Amino acid sequence: MNNFTCVSCGRKLNPSQINKKTTVCQNCFDKARVERIQTEDFLKENFTKTWSATIFKNYVLYFKELGIGVSTIRRHTSKVLQVLQAAENELLRPSDINEGWLVSTLEKIPNSKGVKSSLFNFLIKEGYLSFNADEGILKGIRELLKQVPKGFMRLLEIYFNERMELRNRQVKFNARNPLSLLTVKADVEIFIRLVRWLQINCKHIESWDNVQQEDIHEFLLTLTPKHREIVRKDLLVLFKLAKRKRQITHIPILDIKSRELPPTIEPLTFDEQVRVAKVIKSRLYEQPLECLLTTLCFYHGLSSSHIRNIKISDIKVDLKAIYLNERSPVYLSNDELIVINEYIKQRSNIRNVQNKSFLILGSSSSEVYQDRPINSTFIARKVKGFCGFTPKSLRITCFSMIASNFGPQILVEGFGLSLTQASRYGKLEDYLLEEQIRSERDFIKENGT
Template sequence: MNNFTCVFCGRKLNPTEINKKATVCQNCFGKARVDKIQTEGFLKENFTKTWSVTLFKNYVLFLKELGISITTICRHTSKVLQVLQIAENELLKPSNINEGWLISTLEKIPNSKGVKSSLFNFLIKEGYLSLNADEGILTSIREGLKQVPKGFIRLLEIYFNEKMELRNRQVKFNARKPLSLLTVKADIEIFVRLVRWFQINCKDIESWDTVQQEDVHEFLLSLTPKHREIVRKDLLVLFKLAKRKRIITHIPILDIKSRELPPTIEPLTFDEQVRVARLIKISHYEQSLECLLTTLCLYHGLSSSHIRNIKISDIKVDQKAIYINDRPPVYLSNDEMVLINEYITQRSNIRNVQNKTFLILSSTLSEVYQDRPINNAFIARKVKAFCGFTPKSLRITCFNMIASNFGPQLLVEGFGLSLTQASRYGKLEDYLLEEQIRAERNFIKENGT
């Protein structure tokens, strides 16, 4: 076995390479891979825009200059290839790349944690990211704190400093989702808003230790019900901090369990669902685009962002399926396949369609030479005009019907919802309990006891 050597460099193959019956060592294989990803053929096959090609080539050169191993270069470039492909679809130009977009994109790509550091440093070197990108947010927070009266400022400064210490600690230990500065800014804005409200409506309150429970409740009642619960929880955190720091002697707000608010959008009634279904069936050919959009919302629970990013290559005709990022595939019925075929036929009449990669297209002149997804407003306008309901109400109807008939667990496994989202359409424990009761009743009926 020790006589096995690489056919290129002559290095002895390791036992793993020999077991795989390889004739080339891992290092030579990696070098060939790195050479291949820099060829014009590979770049044309994987990219559609010049700026993304330039960025990818420069990134490979950047890694070579760092002197890291060939294996690491292969691993990093495969992840950055996916990042830049997503960038082509979601961004108009490389200057639109920012820290928030980059972090959210890397989270979508499996095992991409190791590439973050090199990619960030490369983009900083290229001038697309700044080391002081957060400075604008920090400046805004500090400017807001300057407007706070003397009796209230100390607590807010303590809160801000503690949150910054938490964020810095998370960044230091490479936390997957460090505390966002925008979150800190939003919290500070809520507290500043409360102080301003005190200045206008409760002029006798000059510091935190004179705030009473009825004052806070009166402020909360001035907010909308949906916003009120969020603000209440933020204020509870602030007042607990104030008591711990001995700025106040009591917490002027009740520490109660968060209440579940009633839904702001109700699902369609059964009669309304029947009317929409009939409308889709009789309008297959006259309004194929509107029918397709409505079908994807009502029957498959797709959001506008999911629909707008569907590409022609995502449709697998032989499997009767559409593959969607971040959720299980959408499997189509025969009627839906007919509907897609009809829309594809009408889509072929749009100018420059041969250069378009997305399924849903706009026929306006401003979009003729742009290969980019339509916006959410386009989908909302088409669906609302067609059936009289918004895409969101149709999506909620879909999830509500699935949960009521098959249980909310199916929303997690079949539609890609989180457990928190699925629980809004039904309690997992309640459904399992009902299933157990039904099974016991069937057993008793069958056995006659």
């Protein structure tokens, strides 16, 4: 009689493993492999130098300390093994490891993209690698500038130097949010995109001084409406700088007030909101998971990232609250406590649940022995199938209704939104003006004058 269970843990084998006539499941195989690669016999067999074997063994321990699953450790260590074997052949000592060598070596190894982040973080942590992100970005900007034709290069160099001076001043005076190098790089990429477009479509233009307003407008029409407005403002800054530095004699773009584009996703109508609320109320016991996900989006404006990272330890039943990072707690109603309680009952039937720290769990068999959050697609699918609306539209509805009743400032202080994000749901100054008018009217009514 064929044995369809793992001889190590007793777990049922999947059809693929049965066809291959394996006797252990994938998890037990990965676990045995991870244990073996830490043994002295394996290290002596695969490494000729002590320092490379030590780095490899510490890399495995680093993953285990982070609580990474054995299947991920097995996949990553197979790539890192090849990297360190190459290091033995090409480098004299571990201090010779540098960013350029690592990147070029990983590019030669198939399917090694996912290894780069963990390997870099480990080597930096252990002191084998010093990585300066700023230098990498600056190098990238300079490489971009080298590609620009001579007639256009000088202005872009001036722009880059001006922005760097501004950034250095901000850093010197301990500015809270100094200008990001990524922002500078993004701006330079926009300008270079314009230069390339001019080279293809306006071959008679050889410098910035020959650019006309019609050329800029034609270029902007190639962009999407939202991106078009961002690029227009960036180009206006560039051309004003060029005029001040006498690189051009005129500014080939109109300095007009930025237009506010209509939102791409409208909040739900009142009738739609009522329908969603009734669906949640009527299915607290039948579909607790879907109700919980929809409630967190609809009533509390939680993003998928917030929801997927909620842990059991974050729920404080005695305080009727869920504590979150980077925003105020979510305070729960009685119905929400009921739906959480019902979901916990449903959750208890999931295999290996005692080793799971996250509140929301998927039902996939591949996740049984992994303690990691669900993905955003899972949340979107459950919410859309339950109420007919996406989590994003429910979140926008939540913020719009709160801002219309209490002003957008509460979105900053109570929900962790930035001022820019909050301003999309209402103007702070308009709400304050309305509040002042309302208070004056109340004062007149009370005093009868």
